[in-house]
Amino acid sequence: MSRRAEIAGLRRLAATALDAYELDDPRIALIAHRENTTFRVTTSTGREYLLRVHRPHRHGRGVDSSAAVRSELEWLVALRANTSLAVPDPVRTVEGELSTKCSADGVDGSRVCSLLRWMRGQNRTKSARPVHLRRVGQTLAQLHNHGDLWRPPDGFVRIRWDREAFFGNTMRYGEVDAADCWKLLPPQLRSDFERVADEVGRIMRRLGEGPDVFGLIHADAHLDNVLFDGGRACLIDFDDCGFGYRIYDVAVALWEYRHRDDYSDYRAAFINGYRAHRPLSDDELRHVDPFIAAREVAFGLWLVGMAESRPALRENVASELAFVERGLRMVLDGGRR
DSSP, X not given: OOHHHHHHHHHHHHHHHHTTSOOSSOEEEEEEESSSEEEEEEOTXXXXXXXXXXXXXXXXXXXXXXXXXXXXXXXXXXXXXXXXXXXXXXXXXXXXXXXXXXXOTTSSSOEEEEXXXXXXXXXXXXXXXXXXXXXXXXXXXXXXXXXXHOOOOTXXXXXXXXXXXXXXXXXXXXXXXXXXXXXXXXXXXXXXXXXXXXXXXXHHHHHTTOTTXXXXXXXXXXXXXXXXXXXXXXXXXXXXXXXXXXXXXXXXXXXXXXXXXXXXXXXXXXXXXXXXXXXXXXXXXXXXXXXXXXXXHHHHHHHHHHHTTOHHHHTTHHHHHHHHHHHHHHHHTTTOO
16 A cells, blocks of 8 residues: 555544544644654644544554553543643543544554644754753653652553563564564664663663662653743653653653763753752663663664555665664763764
8 A cells, every 4th residue: 555545544544533522623634654643633613632543553562552542641641630740631532531443444454543632832852952851851750750659540551661672572563573673674783782682681680670760651752752831841742651661761861962972961951850850860870871772772673663664764764774873882882983
């Protein structure tokens, strides 16, 4: 199926999904067709929403997508009720559900869909200053504090970001099992990825999974997934949220700045913001670089897997993997360029 035909089918499915909500004459416009397929929804009264058509198998092989999406949204509801954090606001269906499931001609199988109220704010991916990382640090610390105290309801299902999820065969990227993604990597990069898997695996075993280091995390809080509104950092896209190492959230927030000459300024700003709300020891910070390397591995495996079924991604695989390799070499070689 061509990309155009695929998107046309998903648009029909999205229109069907909106029937489950009480909206006034909604109009939809495609935002992105990558991990999930997302649409901006505008009603005749001027209200705006984000509709997500969730990719099957997004949350791991054999995981019930309906339960996983519902669980993500349950955490968002709790965060909005129990904290002052700016996070997405789920919209319930007319039947009171947090998601809906539907199908359409041109789409294989049914898809889980969810609706969120549109969040306002400015993306600073290309114009961030250290102060923005400080705000992200403040926000993630408060998110982790909430995760310490909140007790998920029965049936709560989210990814466990452990060694198997990062380096084993838990995940499925597009139509490719994670274990098969390793075979799609260039030999040298695969060797580097294996080295990271060994090192991070040892760190994970040493850290254990006690509540002081392991709990609910966002797992994708880089600046593409943060909006800045006034003095606040607004976290969006909780699609990867789950149970994992808190230091991984720190690593993801710093990931894209690791190669910069002024990285130390951004790192210090993030740490200062985080420590204003939650302890973060120097011993924990020793693990930031290994978990940045784990992030590079996760991104590389996702990329080669998704590119098998997404031609738009396939065109950039070589250049993206070269960038991954440069970033990986920095952390593997102790920060040398």
